Amino acid sequence: MESPTKTITRSTGDLSVATRKEVSLWLLERLVPESASNNLVLAFQAEGVLDSGALSDALAVLLRRHEVLRTVYFATGAELVKGVVPPDGFRIEVEDFPDFAPPAAEIGTALRPFVTRPFVFDGRPLVRAGLFHHPGGDVLCLTFHHLVYDIISGTLLLEEFVAAYDACAAGEPVPAHLLETVPAFHEPDPPEESLAFWRERLGDFDPGTHDLWCGAPEGTGPATLRGDQVGHELSEDAVRAVQRLRREVRAPESVVLLAAFDLLLAAHGAGPDITVGSPVSVRPKDAPRIVGHHTNVLPVRVLVDPAEGFGALARRARDAYFAALGHAGVTVDSISELVPRADSSWRNRLCRHLFNYFPELELGEFALDGTPARPVVVENGYSKFDLEFFVASSPGRLWINARYGLDALAEDDVRALLLRYDALLVAVADDVDRPTGELLAWSEEDRAVIEAANATARRHDPADVPSAVYGHARATPDAVAVQHEDRLVTYRRLWDSAVAARDTLRATGVGPGDTVAIAASRGPELVASVLGTWLAGAAYLPIDPEHPARRVAYLLADSGAGVVLTDRDPAAFTAPGVAVLPLPPLTDGPPEDGPPAGAEVAVDPGHPAYLIYTSGSTGRPKGATIPHRAISNIAADYTERLRATPQDATLWMTTFAFDMANLEHYVPLYSGGRIVIAPDEARVDGRVLRDLIERFDPGIVQATPTTWRLVLDEVEGLLAGRRVVIGAEPVPVPLAKRLLETGCEVHHAYGPTETTTWCTWGVLPADLGERLDIGGPIANTRMMVVAPDGRELPVGVRGEVWIAGDGVALGYHGRPDLNAERFGDHPVHGRYYRSGDVGRWLPDGTLELFGRADRQVKLRGNRIELGEIEAALLGHPKVKGAAAVVVGDRSADGRLVAFVESAEDDLVDELWEFARAELPRAAIPQDFIVVESFPTNANEKVDYPELDRLAAERRAAARGPAAGGGTDDALVDAFIELWGELLGRDDITADSNFFTHGGHSLLGAKLLQSLEETRGLTVKLADLFAAPTPGALAAHVRAS
Template structure:
């Protein structure tokens, strides 16, 4: 509403208030400036420019306004022409610097309290050329007004340059302002109720900086759309060109990640339609950025979208144009650092009518657009018809997007327009916005075919290496060496034992043992018998081992005395062989091996229902990944690689097979060495290890001690996202660093990249040999470069499926024209323009904690097996990868269950999957559709959960307990803990448990492992274990 006039000034209208408020937020940036220019042939003339500008300012009252604050309240003052001193600056410009000079001139801010809010610059790049640039603040002008100013300036300049006094046009009266501001505010607030502005952040956008500079850039294109086809689209949609192009903008934004409930700020001219010629030349800010809310339904046709957009435009006009700036400042969204940018409108659309006159100022002169180098919006699409074409400019915030993104966006806008013109009824979900460049990038990245030479399986490779050098060392462990001959002889005893129990096709044989030469011989022996081994960790809870044995249907279990007796009920134990006592003639006894298509091993991963799932991998799968890394790393018989990972974890297979396949050496790392970096590095140096594979969690510990001790070695880092800071620390050690990625279902690793630049974006690289990758949407259609989708992997590494689970196999594995047989990973990723892949996280509720893949549904299922639990929810918390842990919430029939529940799930889940905190609630929060609201759980106030009897702060009974209580308190940062404090329910996790075990070992001089903390998680229980170990 226009304020009443006072001696001090007049109150501001809605447009002015919004722009004035915005200027206060960024007073030192000309974010609200608008500029244009004309290039003129001939010598520069300063005086005619200045006099022409004086006449223009005198004619248009808006250019003589100022907006000072009086007692903190902004007012509008209109000054007489003789009170305004116009400014024309002269700049000698180098031709190559002209654009930058104009941009700096246009971006310089105005002081709103000092008139005039317009200035001109005369730029002289040469003796026979000059450029006149006009800059004004948006509060007194808009694009159409600036054209009027430039037209008036042109006429006056031509007359004055010719020595004539220009005809002084009559002043243009200011149009009366609308008084419907408050009703407009009401309407738009109701229309935007419930809108989530965060849904308009695009996938490729960077986070808004806390103090944005509003830096911007512009990309211009001329698009040619056949006039007859565009006219046909207008007739079909019964809509204007502006509405059609706006609909295409909504579509392309949605393709780039904007939510289907979308808001775009649309520039609307607020001049009344009956304003007449004089009214249309009324200079001022006669536009408003109207936030139009449109719902996109993928099944609807493009013409339907145009109809919805047209309706919103009409409704928006009928209810009064409300400037975005005022709404933004009236309703801040502090969740966005630069909230005034993202509170309501992140993206803007501006359709400008074709210029009625593009007359030059003189022969060889022309208009020139000037960009301020600033941007209020993430994206602003400016469209203007020009001589039968469309001139399209994309202005973008350079803090949010880069030039390559802008190029791709406009390419896809043109594709969307072409497809809409060709078929107006095309469903939104059926638009294909992949450019020719997108297709080329993916095609080149997937050119991975490599014909491997014989022998065809890893077993064949190991047998060949053993025959070539039977006396060479194959495995070293604790100072003991096992030759290839003895390894193969020990393997033969397992082969014979398996065959003695029947010759079933590809029997599944469990190997439940820690890493070592005997375990390696067992795996090789099972293969030699035509069998498929199932690696199990005897340290896992007996109930979980039983689940896996039952799921696999194993009748034979190869292992030592540490297999829980209950796991052997109804099964036959085959003793773990001891290569030290085996004869050295083993290689000659291996005459026949498995075929490439035969199963090699079944390895269990977490299952969302609580039932573990066994992934069945073939010899062809394994041979391909071994061959690839042999070639990429340039390995030969001189290689020595650590066997660091537990045998039941799939990457352990590479640590065992990669060196043996080339006749190299496996160096078995002691248990817990991953958590003891100094000991691990000593082993690496002592054993001359050349290749080390570990997770980022392990490398984070090792990097602190690795300077100078990893130089010249090769590092494989995978199983979790690699933070860029860690990549830099690893490179600083002097090692070659490879980031590797792959799910168990596609055989260990499927993509790889060597990290060479610590400051470059971390990617998972490109597909390995004979592997193809696709990134698809929910319908399985390939996504354009830069846009997120589900990562699918095809090729030689794809497993044959889940053992005994045809339903699950059908759900996760598929066949398609592009990839053939493939696996849907559930990971979100995107192609980058260079053909590498960036991993973006999970699409489901599967998580990785310290490289262990965990289905949160399995954790919930385990909790719900307790008779007093009615429902459970598990989430991941933690500020960093090293601090990531699971915490659970349950609804139970009685209180005080935390410790009991922890003990209960510890019998079912491996230690890394046991929640570090369990909280009993009266009810789980739910979303509007009745589902568990995991966001609400994650937003609960930080702090430890309720603890029951484990927190009671009971005093120590002896010095051992006192020392352990102090240790618990130190490691967990919890001064309130007592002798019954459960380590994990008090905020601990496996990495902290490893640290605690190491400190306890040093304190008491007794070897204690991380597993001891799981078995005895309270100071009182751990003290009993310490006394027992000390008494041995």
């Protein structure tokens, strides 16, 4: 505790205005109230009992000696002032903690509650002392506010404290030099030359390029500054590599390690134009032992060129660092004002990452009046940066303490980054001229996880679906293959009908290389026609007979199909050069004795099996050609995963023209089970589906999340023990949990049409958490997560998902331009497809998705993943579905609109608060629209174009006053006027963001002071960051 004896108050007049550097630290605490982000620690443990009186006297010596330790601060509103208490103005009383007995290894953690108590700016000292009596020896913990202390101060103060304590404990005079007063050092204003340097060096820098592809995208919540740390000692190989690099690139060890840190960040998505903060002392050369906050962070800007070797990068880092060192007197906050695109938000956008190097700074053991003592490391639990590397060097060893912000990274991410940093140092030392873009920043752990996940090679028997059906027709001819209402079609009859369909097609000239369109309702005739098409050597084109005539005409013309098999009016499919035939009927009568009709069963694995059309980004559908090996692979793999047997029935609910139907169609045929045809109504009416389940008892039921949301109320009591498959669109966690609660086995699958239905698969655990992975690759499938330059990315790092293996389509029919864009050949994995989905590997070898790469938008300079918004909103217990769109000009007045599917209409305010807690500010939707159900397309997926239209209509109908005009809200108008005065602009509207219109933290503080003085409104700086527009802040003021 501090002694109440004070000789300075706000009323004494012995005060001065705090410096810009000091105000910046204070504003950080206003942004995150009650935080201890500026609390720093000097702690040690003695091997015995310390003299508490000598401790107090030694602390008093330090207080008298160092004026900065007697500097106190007063804060009111937007103002911070300071004064210096006379040498005997107060004492620091040592708080005594008699019962302190954590395990020795946990002492640092146990001290954290003491360390993280916030300091108050009311004239009390910014130093705190605690004596903790531990069975292993007393522990002294000194906590300082960063305003009066930095890491270098710790080394100086410990040396002086030991000398003072020894004297006081022995009853001897304190050394004379400790009785000399050290005035507080006032850093001079930076010269114009330095400001010009930083203006030229960083004027064109875009701070928005610092996001890493690991951890939380753009930060997933409001500012907390909460942090943690992970330690790592570099391997012997890495230490030797650093020494070799020092010699080869002729740079100091610190620069070599800094350049490798730049490269590590670039390999994980930052840059290639990177600015890393590097703390440096700005103490004057003639007074290097001054205590206080005399460290500035230098933004060291380096371009990481993947075409160059590490040697070139290290030399560039060396030059950049020493150039910056010559202008270290400018604080990072002052530099930020010189960078037009720098953001003043809580995440230090100019320097999101920090690198700090300490040459042999480790404090070794020492003695207090003859009693051995050693330092105790105590972290304050906060981090002002996304990632900080503190590197301590000693002969033959390099130790890294990686501190990180919990708003940005998780412990697993940081541990992985440290291992990759180690591996990267070894890799670049092998050849400093090798282009860095060719290096894989992988650890051995990364390699083991991904190689194991992709070890999926399998051989299947039977080799293909026709062979399997023929085998069932021979072995179990009377087993039911297809059931449609009361119609039962056996495998023998199905096979004979397929052979008859083959003969019909051959009679019209169909053969290998041809395409046969099939436009028919689901039923046994359709199944037989598919098999017959294959037996004729052709591929089939599935057409939904309910599709518009124009789409049908396009599909027929684009595919080049020469024959159409249909059970509808032939006139609907008439086209030049196309023969329209009735869907071949099933063969009549019971099967004759003897083997089934003969046929050449084998199909060529590389020949086309079907041509299926999927939506095109230009509005023109594109046809993916799927080979037989893909069908064979999924049929065999899904059969194994679902444990499908001849006794199983599988519901066929999905439209034939949607490749999700492949599972419902081919798994039963491959396994010898039974296909149960479901009417279309079963996808939207739970009562119809309930009747089907009760009547036919299917063991396997598959549907999209949209369908499950519609039908689950009616069927949840009937799913226990069944195998349920869900996929084709993001699965809300609440929906997955609700399915699990029914007692069914939930299989979560993922895959683009171009890789044949599902390419990854996982069974959801009963204790499902709040995130849903998509499982791992199926048989004969390799997954890659890839950077924009084509580099494979390691575990935990987000990138585009590429898929290789047997399921990959032959390409888009007649679209060489798209084939070159979306397909490729990998030197290791073979032919692959670029999915356009963003995902990452998880440590267990499964994958997690984050939405579409082509659904990433940029609004007002912020990169936003619409899929991330949807995933966050799906975490709300009352939300069944979520879809995010952007309306308006994305470069100007674009607005984020979130549609949510919910039974509750009055949910908007609740959703906004929920989004504030889950999403970065830039990703919080401006509008929420609650609907009972989403519009869907023919494949039962959310119809985003229709949502775009609905959102645009709503905005047009509700558009407010013209830009720069007033509103009908007096409080909003007052805020608009105040915004304009402070920012010097006349174009402010209710939607003008304070910080994107030229505002920053200091101006924000002035705004808050003005509100308090003119309107009596007390608003925190954190509130302004959360509600940065006049309209939003007015709503916040009224709500609070």
